[in-house]
Amino acid sequence: MHRARRATKNIYRGASFHSMHWADVVAEQLLQHNQAHVLATAITPSGPIHVGNMREVLTTEAVYRALVDRGGHAELIYIGDTFDPLRKVYPFLSDDYQQYVGMPLSEIPCPCGRHESYAHHFLSPFLESLEELGVHPTVYLAHELYGEGRYHQAIRRALDGADTVRAILSEVSSRDLSSSWVPFTVRCPSCGKLQGEVVDYRYPSVRYRCPSCREEGEVDLRQGGVGKLPWRVDWPARWSMFGVTFEAFGKDHAAAGSSWDTGQRIVREVYGREPPTPLVYEFIHLKGKGAMHGSTGTAVAAEDMLAITPPEVLRFLLMKTEPSRHIDFDTGFGLLDLVDEYDRYERIVFGLEEEQAGVKEAERIYWLSQPHPRAAHVMSAQVPYRHLVTIVQIARDWDQVKEILRRNGEIGELSAYEEGKLRERVDKVSHWLDRFAPESVKFEVQDSLPDIEVSGEMRAFFVSLAAALGEQPWDAEAIHQTIHAVAQEQGMPAGRAFRYLYLIVLGQTKGPRAGYFIHSLGREFMLERLAAAAKAGA
RNA sequence: GGGCUCGUGGCUCAGCUAGGUAGAGCAGCAGGCUCUUAACCUGUCGGUCAGGGGUUCGAAUCCCCUCGAGCCCGCCA
Numbered sequence: 139m140h141r142a143r144r145a146t147k148n149i150y151r152g153a154s155f156h157s158m159h160w161a162d163v164v165a166e167q168l169l170q171h172n173q174a175h176v177l178a179t180a181i182t183p184s185g186p187i188h189v190g191n192m193r194e195v196l197t198t199e200a201v202y203r204a205l206v207d208r209g210g211h212a213e214l215i216y217i218g219d220t221f222d223p224l225r226k227v228y229p230f231l232s233d234d235y236q237q238y239v240g241m242p243l244s245e246i247p248c249p250c251g252r253h254e255s256y257a258h259h260f261l262s263p264f265l266e267s268l269e270e271l272g273v274h275p276t277v278y279l280a281h282e283l284y285g286e287g288r289y290h291q292a293i294r295r296a297l298d299g300a301d302t303v304r305a306i307l308s309e310v311s312s313r314d315l316s317s318s319w320v321p322f323t324v325r326c327p328s329c330g331k332l333q334g335e336v337v338d339y340r341y342p343s344v345r346y347r348c349p350s351c352r353e354e355g356e357v358d359l360r361q362g363g364v365g366k367l368p369w370r371v372d373w374p375a376r377w378s379m380f381g382v383t384f385e386a387f388g389k390d391h392a393a394a395g396s397s398w399d400t401g402q403r404i405v406r407e408v409y410g411r412e413p414p415t416p417l418v419y420e421f422i423h424l425k426g427k428g429a430m431h432g433s434t435g436t437a438v439a440a441e442d443m444l445a446i447t448p449p450e451v452l453r454f455l456l457m458k459t460e461p462s463r464h465i466d467f468d469t470g471f472g473l474l475d476l477v478d479e480y481d482r483y484e485r486i487v488f489g490l491e492e493e494q495a496g497v498k499e500a501e502r503i504y505w506l507s508q509p510h511p512r513a514a515h516v517m518s519a520q521v522p523y524r525h526l527v528t529i530v531q532i533a534r535d536w537d538q539v540k541e542i543l544r545r546n547g548e549i550g551e552l553s554a555y556e557e558g559k560l561r562e563r564v565d566k567v568s569h570w571l572d573r574f575a576p577e578s579v580k581f582e583v584q585d586s587l588p589d590i591e592v593s594g595e596m597r598a599f600f601v602s603l604a605a606a607l608g609e610q611p612w613d614a615e616a617i618h619q620t621i622h623a624v625a626q627e628q629g630m631p632a633g634r635a636f637r638y639l640y641l642i643v644l645g646q647t648k649g650p651r652a653g654y655f656i657h658s659l660g661r662e663f664m665l666e667r668l669a670a671a672a673k674a675g676a
Numbered sequence: 677g678g679g680c681u682c683g684u685g686g687c688u689c690a691g692c693u694a695g696g697u698a699g700a701g702c703a704g705c706a707g708g709c710u711c712u713u714a715a716c717c718u719g720u721c722g723g724u725c726a727g728g729g730g731u732u733c734g735a736a737u738c739c740c741c742u743c744g745a746g747c748c749c750g751c752c753a
Contacts, residue, residue: 182753369753393679393749475702525715622711632711650714
């Protein structure tokens, strides 16, 4: 608001995002330069990949869609940084991993033993999540790119231009580099660590010394996988190799003197081409838990978020928020609110609700949020998420959920699409209840009468209520009123009556709104339970 | 030391690109035939738009300054 909007160019706000969706603004900007684009994203799988990283891919994919919508030609690529060395033994690793520190992630054993490597262990679930989110990039793995010699020319140029690289790094990032520093690290053939220091270079051979095992030797650059460019050079090298024209990256790369600043100069001065159009995104935080960092082990993995959030809702969260704004992801009640908000947008898009203030670009955001836009021409059978939280706890399985919803008249015949969507939500709600839901919304319907003391007052209430409920239509509102009527007959405050009912069904004193709740439980169940309770008090 | 974002009712935010004295959702409160309860509906309370100055007939919106909050970089990626 009162923040200064400097006149100097600001890569955080390349253009105004106000009259159009941000993805469209970026797409138009890109199309002014060129009709064909390569959009790159990349992530280092050194630990569980968190939702913060998800933002990078989804942000880029939104721009991709906007480009394609405008008739542009676009390619979405994803590079897994599988050739990066393991930095340290992260908290989620066993001490055994000490021996692998310094080795490329692709050559370290999988922590669970079920994947090809350490890198795959963390990358695979993330790629599966992308699939669920409807993101389909062309995937490249860095260790393959290096191994196949794709980096050969880029490495050669970096070594030939070592003086330039060194000058840029020390000028722009004010790093203190020795005159012998060279932008290449050799993978020591003897110990496998990516730490070999270059002592001499005469193309195509590189002499190195390994600080770890003290080995000295020579490698041939024409062979693949003999070493790696440091990040600050690797990045511009990729832009050059793939012809990248757009890249979204976190603000960690965008600070003054950071890799974006050095990368721009290196790509121009060493690789002779222009840098991509940048888009800086802010991080996603877990509400109340601070920033999410894969390396600290405190992060919640992207796949965990997806386990509790319908994919279109996760996309929705990112699509409705400008990339430059940070997001607090609330895994508690906030998640329920978010799903409700999504549903509201859906109703607006399908004309069931009027667009109001506080809703922006409903249509565009809704379509960008669809994992499979073509399938979503029909509205989904909306059952409020909060309601599902209750239903899921009453029902034992999907069929029962469906039955209860039918009995309540909340759903009719479902198309395959509707049923799929609803079932997906039920799955997500179940996971949420298991792992994130606040205790206050949890309950468990007891299979038999809980072990409680039934007083005379309770018994009388149960008997009368059973009689009254037995001879009336099974209707939520009617049940609610009957409870009050019977309680009044007995001269009992309504609150006490409800407490008794929750006690015999749940074994606790509170629960979901009684009328609807009992209705969902079914007449047979309720009458049996009342009878059992009355008997216990006899 | 440097960079970015944010500061609008209890909470989360929209509105700011093209100035005309504020708008949603949630929460709260009150109702829904004597009914506090976590899914429903209706109504309603609530904000000197962080503060100061400037431009203007008029500023949450534009300009300048101050304060506050968060994050990032200055190891590696």
